[in-house]
Amino acid sequence: MTADGGTTGEAILEVRDLVKHYPLTRGILFKKQVGAVRAVDGVSFDLRRGETLGIVGESGCGKSTVAKLLVHLERPTSGRIRYKGEDITKLSGRALKAVRRNIQMVFQDPYTSLNPRMTVGDIIGEPFEIHPEAAPKGSRRQKVRELLDVVGLNPEHINRYPHQFSGGQRQRIGIARGLALRPEVIVADEPVSALDVSVQAQVVNLMERLQDTFDLSYVFIAHDLSVVRHISDRVGVMYLGRFAELGTDTQIYDHPTHPYTQALLSAVPVPDPAARERRERILLKGDIPSPANPPSGCRFRTRCWKARAKCAEVVPPLETPTWLRDPPGPAAHPSACHYAEERGILPTEQGPHRADG
Ligand SMILES: Nc1ncnc2c1ncn2[C@@H]1O[C@H](COP(=O)(O)OP(=O)(O)OP(=O)(O)O)[C@@H](O)[C@H]1O
Ligand code: SF4
Numbered sequence: 363m364t365a366d367g368g369t370t371g372e373a374i375l376e377v378r379d380l381v382k383h384y385p386l387t388r389g390i391l392f393k394k395q396v397g398a399v400r401a402v403d404g405v406s407f408d409l410r411r412g413e414t415l416g417i418v419g420e421s422g423c424g425k426s427t428v429a430k431l432l433v434h435l436e437r438p439t440s441g442r443i444r445y446k447g448e449d450i451t452k453l454s455g456r457a458l459k460a461v462r463r464n465i466q467m468v469f470q471d472p473y474t475s476l477n478p479r480m481t482v483g484d485i486i487g488e489p490f491e492i493h494p495e496a497a498p499k500g501s502r503r504q505k506v507r508e509l510l511d512v513v514g515l516n517p518e519h520i521n522r523y524p525h526q527f528s529g530g531q532r533q534r535i536g537i538a539r540g541l542a543l544r545p546e547v548i549v550a551d552e553p554v555s556a557l558d559v560s561v562q563a564q565v566v567n568l569m570e571r572l573q574d575t576f577d578l579s580y581v582f583i584a585h586d587l588s589v590v591r592h593i594s595d596r597v598g599v600m601y602l603g604r605f606a607e608l609g610t611d612t613q614i615y616d617h618p619t620h621p622y623t624q625a626l627l628s629a630v631p632v633p634d635p636a637a638r639e640r641r642e643r644i645l646l647k648g649d650i651p652s653p654a655n656p657p658s659g660c661r662f663r664t665r666c667w668k669a670r671a672k673c674a675e676v677v678p679p680l681e682t683p684t685w686l687r688d689p690p691g692p693a694a695h696p697s698a699c700h701y702a703e704e705r706g707i708l709p710t711e712q713g714p715h716r717a718d719g
C-alpha cells in the first residue's frame with residue numbers, strides 16, 4: 363500500500379500541487395485584478411494504469427477544473443502533471459497534441475455536449491479530423507461504425523442526429539467519441555449525473571467493460587459518493603479546491619476519518635429501510651464558503667463540528683495521521699484533518715460502528 367492509499371503499480375498520471383486560480387477583475391475599460399477564485403488549490407494524486415480514481419465533492423469544489431487541467435483544456439497557475447514519467451504541464455504545439463491524444467475527456471451533459479447539427483458519425487469521427495494520423499480518411503466511417511457497436515449502439519444509426527437518441531444513448535455517443543483515438547486515460551466529468559438512476563448503472567457498466575477491453579485508466583468525477591463506489595478502486599473527496607481524504611473504496615466508505623467524508627456518507631441513499639434507520643445523519647451547518655475567500659487553516663472548519671483553535675491556524679496536510687498508522691488498519695490512509703478518527707457511517711451487518719463510542 364502506498365502513501366495515498368493506492369496499490370503499487372505504474373503511475374500513468376502523477377499530479378503534484380496542482381493550482382488553478384481564476385483572476386477576479388473589476389472595471390470595464392481598465393480591468394484591475396481584485397482577487398482570485400481558488401478553484402483548485404493544491405491537489406496531488408497518482409492515477410495508476412488500469413485503475414479508476416473517483417473524485418467526489420459538492421458543487422463548486424473544483425472537480426471540473428481538475429478535469430480540464432488534466433486534459434489541457436486549462437493551464438494550471440502552478441503545479442505539475444506528469445504522464446508516464448514525462449512532465450506535460452508546459453507542453454505546447456505538436457508535443458502537446460501527441461499527449462492530448464492519449465488523455466481524453468467525456469463530458470457531463472449528453473444534451474449540450476453534442477452538436478445538434480452534426481450526425482453521430484461526424485461527432486464520433488471528429489477527433490480523426492484533429493488527429494488524421496489515427497485513421498486514414500477511407501477507413502474512418504468503418505471505424506465509427508465499430509465504435510458505435512463497441513458502446514452498444516446500432517452502427518446503422520451513423521447518420522442520425524443527437525436528438526434522435528435517448529439521454530443514455532447520447533452519453534454512449536460521447537463515450538464513443540472519447541474512445542475514438544484509443545486513449546490510455548479517460549477523464550469522465552460527471553458522465554452519469556444527468557441520467558436517470560436506472561440508466562446510470564448501464565452506462566457505468568459499459569465504462570467498466572470498456573476499461574477491461576481497452577486497458578483504460580479512469581478519473582471518474584461525481585458529486586455523489588454512491589455513484590462512484592461501484593466503479594472506483596480509490597476515491598478522493600474534494601472540498602473547496604483541495605482533497606480532504608484519499609483512499610481505497612473500502613477505506614473511504616467503511617473507514618472514513620475526515621469529518622467531511624463522514625458527513626457526505628451520512629447523506630448517501632440506503633435502500634434497506636431497517637439499515638436506513640440505523641444509519642446516522644450528520645447535518646452540516648452553513649454553506650460552502652466562497653473559493654475566492656476560503657477560511658484560514660482547515661477549509662472545512664466553518665462547517666465542522668469538531669473544529670478547535672488549531673484548525674483556524676494550521677492547514678492540515680493530506681497525510682496518513684501518525685496516530686492511525688499503528689496498528690496499520692484500514693483507517694491508515696491520507697486524511698487532511700488534525701483530529702482524524704475513524705467513524706463508521708454506512709450501516710454494516712452489525713449496525714454502524716463507531717470508533718469514538
Ligand atoms: N472560467 C472560470 N472563471 C472564473 N471562475 C471559474 C471558472 N471556472 C470555474 N470557476 C469557479 O471555480 C470554482 C470551481 O468550479 P468547478 O466547475 O471546477 O467546480 P465543480 O466541482 O465541477 O462544480 P459542479 O459540481 O457544479 O460541476 C467555482 O467557484 C467556479 O465558479
Ligand atoms: S482539521 Fe479541524 S476543522 Fe478541519 S476537519 Fe479536522 S477537526 Fe474539522
Ligand SMILES: [Mg+2]
Nearest residue numbers: 425426427551
Ligand atoms: Mg463540474
